[in-house]
Amino acid sequence: MKQVLFLFLLVFVFTSHADNSLNISQAWVQEGPPNARVLAGFMDIENMTPQDISIESASSDSFKHIEFHQTINENGMARMRQQKQLLIKSGSTLKLEYGGYHLMLIKPTSKLKAGDKITIQFILSNKQIKSIELMVKKPTTVQEGHEHHHHHH
Amino acid sequence: MATDNKDNRNFHKLIIGTAAVIALLAGLFASQQFNNTPATPPKLNNATLLLPPKLIQPNGLIDHNSQPFNLEQMKGYWSFVFFGYTNCPDICPATLFQFKTMAKMLDSHPDVKAKTRFILVSIDPERDNAKHLKEYVQYYHPDFIGITGKNKDLYAFSRQMGVIYQRHEPEKKSEPDDYLVDHSSAILMLNPKGQLQVIYSAPHQAEGILKDYLTVYKYITGLNS
Numbered sequence: 586m587k588q589v590l591f592l593f594l595l596v597f598v599f600t601s602h603a604d605n606s607l608n609i610s611q612a613w614v615q616e617g618p619p620n621a622r623v624l625a626g627f628m629d630i631e632n633m634t635p636q637d638i639s640i641e642s643a644s645s646d647s648f649k650h651i652e653f654h655q656t657i658n659e660n661g662m663a664r665m666r667q668q669k670q671l672l673i674k675s676g677s678t679l680k681l682e683y684g685g686y687h688l689m690l691i692k693p694t695s696k697l698k699a700g701d702k703i704t705i706q707f708i709l710s711n712k713q714i715k716s717i718e719l720m721v722k723k724p725t726t727v728q729e730g731h732e733h734h735h736h737h738h
Numbered sequence: 739m740a741t742d743n744k745d746n747r748n749f750h751k752l753i754i755g756t757a758a759v760i761a762l763l764a765g766l767f768a769s770q771q772f773n774n775t776p777a778t779p780p781k782l783n784n785a786t787l788l789l790p791p792k793l794i795q796p797n798g799l800i801d802h803n804s805q806p807f808n809l810e811q812m813k814g815y816w817s818f819v820f821f822g823y824t825n826c827p828d829i830c831p832a833t834l835f836q837f838k839t840m841a842k843m844l845d846s847h848p849d850v851k852a853k854t855r856f857i858l859v860s861i862d863p864e865r866d867n868a869k870h871l872k873e874y875v876q877y878y879h880p881d882f883i884g885i886t887g888k889n890k891d892l893y894a895f896s897r898q899m900g901v902i903y904q905r906h907e908p909e910k911k912s913e914p915d916d917y918l919v920d921h922s923s924a925i926l927m928l929n930p931k932g933q934l935q936v937i938y939s940a941p942h943q944a945e946g947i948l949k950d951y952l953t954v955y956k957y958i959t960g961l962n963s
């Protein structure tokens with residue numbers, strides 16, 4: 586028990602340090618049907634540090650597990666490909682957005698509705714943990730406009 | 739006298755010239771009128787109009803109430819059809835949301851709306867049974883229809899519609915039922931005779947699709963009247 590507590594403390598120490606490494610904004614989850622088994626999470630992730638940083642994994646109490654995915658629209662086909670990690674290069678912003686990269690939030694542990702807030706933890710390549718809050722929102726037509734300038738990597 | 743002749747000639751030339759210009763304008767006007775008749779297919783922004791349309795004969799499919807959904811059920815409506823699956827987090831919800839937006843926009847065209855339907859065909863019958871599909875599509879709109887069936891019947895239907903899909907197993911599986919399905923991103927449209935009439939290409943945007951649909955609707959309704 587003491588060891589667990591120590592680990593938690595360690596995590597807290599690291600978390601407080603981690604807050605300056607990645608700057609996350611516009612974080613939201615698209616509300617889905619009440620029986621949806623997967624939801625998508627979107628955000629802008631800015632890396633203002635001199636080093637490249639990857640997000641190695643993500644977890645949340647609100648979902649059974651979380652994966653990184655990229656949607657590829659080409660030759661009339663919509664494909665999704667799982668990504669092992671999300672790389673955010675030094676000085677750049679990775680946009681998780683409709684038609685591009687997204688968090689695939691698998692098996693919600695409760696029915697999520699617009700207005701709910703969920704928390705996700707990212708484990709970063711520098712072993713830091715980044716905790717972020719996402720607001721559940723109804724989809725809007727605005728997301729469609731993003732498709733035209735999504736990023737190919 | 740010589741001067742009079744010359745004036746006359748000039749006068750005649752003027753008349754002939756004016757007549758020619760009028761004839762030309764009338765011709766232009768007539769051809770423009772002709773272009774507006776249904777004989778010339780309309781130009782669409784992000785869609786392909788199939789002329790003649792292609793007869794589709796679905797077999798063995800069921801709707802979200804587990805009732806048969808074959809050619810007979812397709813007749814009488816213009817149906818927007820999208821192939822997808824409910825475990826798809828990105829493209830499918832976004833397309834259903836575009837359908838919802840279009841349904842709302844059709845409120846200002848009640849005559850067209852009464853003849854329009856929106857259908858999601860699930861190509862993932864292992865995970866999407868009729869009951870699950872019903873709750874899923876009706877979250878977007880109570881009138882939306884979910885269709886599924888046995889793999890072989892869905893495959894046959896998709897091939898008739900020119901749609902491709904393929905199950906894709908990820909390298910690292912968190913759970914045994916974790917797999918993705920690659921699928922065509924086009925929205926297909928069947929006419930009230932159950933024939934494939936329009937293919938809307940991605941990216942899908944409600945206003946654009948609706949504009950093309952209303953153009954086709956007007957054109958085909960004009961041809962048939």
